[in-house]
Amino acid sequence: MARPNKEVEALLQEYADLVSITGGDAYRARAYEKAARAIGGYPTDVSRLDAKHLREIPNVGKSIADKVEEYLRTGHMAAVEDVRAQIPAGVRELIAIPTLGPKKAMSLYQELHISSVDELADAIQAEKLRNLKGFGPKTEENILHGIKLMQSAGDRVQIGVAMELAEDVVAAMERVAGCEQCTYAGSLRRMKETIGDIDVLVAAADSAPFMEAVTRLPYLSEVIAHGEKKTSIRTNRGLQVDLRVVPPDSWGAALQYFTGSKAHNIRTRELAVHQKLKLSEYGLFHAGSGRKIVSRTEDEVYARLGLPWIPPTLREDRGEIAAGLRGELPELVTDADMRGDLHTHTDLTDGMATLEQMIAAAAERGYAYYAITDHAPDLYMQRMTDDKILQQRDAVRHLDGKHKRMRLLHGTELNIGPSGDVDWPEDFLADFDLCVASIHSHFNQDRDALTRRLIRACAHPCVNIIGHPTTRHIGKRPPLDIDLDEVFAACARTGTALEINGQPERLDLSDENIMRAKRHGVKFAIDSDAHSTLHLDYLRYGVGTAQRAWLTAEDVINTWPLGRLRRFLDKDRPRKGRPGEGRTSRPAGGRE
């Protein structure tokens, strides 16, 4: 959908970066950043707005509206191009390295003419930074570590970026005459947290129109390969898209083959060999005669091998074949199971949409319940106060019932302090419907301290969900060094759920950690952590991650009916302010 919004967001963010690198007014840089975020999260396609309506977007004034309008009209933004001419693009890449900001990047460029990550790594090896003011041995070490972290993510992109592009390509192919079926396959269909390239599969009798159409996509930068059945392109963001067209008759076998994973495919082919069959992207064949048996649907292919259809998110060779043969595949949690979202923000703190807008967008998604959980005062930058949160609660109570089928829950996202304490005293917290608690700072404590800190938060009678438990940012910040098994055991013991945060840069917990936590008997909350109405959609990445961890709806508290969810949320909180609700026995997570 809002592709122009994303383009404008990227452009304004680039401008903000370049302003701060060149030592421009910090508030000016901040203004561009804020406008970039607001436009990226704005639900209306900006290419349909004139300068006057652009100014209705929060944090967009005359100057930025004019620049955006100029870009939409001409495809250029003169201000950005001017400053690009002054600073090589590689200098901006440097500030993506953790601990390296605009000031240091500029100093590296001016003093040593470094304008790429590779040049920086070489310069450190050659000890060229030793005489540079402000750069000591520790800084060198941090930079090298940061570069390593970035490279470990490789050329892969976050799932959100890949999904948006893939859905756009699929939509474009579906508009081509003769398209019988079209979908994306590969690691994206398996919902991996990062994606290397995008595989799009089309079923059609004649491949030529598709081979042609894909080279006319507006964001194409390069055609890598162009053949009869397959065309590969690179987009202007550097992402590779492989388009393959197969005859409608081999759709199922092709989809199975191109979805992978490689390890899963090897297993399925082994299974075929044992049955004197041969499996390829063209179908399932008799090994001897070469006669085709099935190929039309994935279902048929798996069935002929003695397997139920295996959901793509399980196809990682993590035991799904054996479980399938035994008829013991889990009934995975799905998007349709999700009855609500339990971690979302509004513009009262760092969200971009109002309470009313967020609630309306949630209602449109058909939720049975929806929680607002703005930040609490200990995260100083959000300027929360008792008055503000109580006023918001009044507003929430007032709006509750306005959307007939959706109930509202008023919660908060608490900050877990260095010693494991949280904002507000217990009696104040008891009046929230739910509390998410998350770590936002002091990431460098030692393993013991971090572990104790999280366990103490779990033990709090009002803390229901640990938000983004490891605080990782994929490719940017490593997960906290914690004893996860200790924390998982504490969650199970205290009836505290662990979050599966659906933000594409977080996906925290990760699939592997979820599996580990489940063995401790923990329950989970799949949340969007939305900061704009558009982010509510991030829930699906959380669901995908949960599927990869073999979770069922039973494992996920926000698939439960409201009554059961409320009993879980009651935990051990002091009873007050909720007349008419009897105290129930403690509904510890993992034992319901």
Place this chain on the structure above:
DNA sequence: GCCGTTTTCGGCCCGACTGTTTTCAGTCG
């Protein structure tokens, strides 16, 4: 550059941490 239930000018997220310094700049959330 944006914004206004105190403001059309003067604020703007504010405090902490880290590593480099020798009193503080840069980065981060």
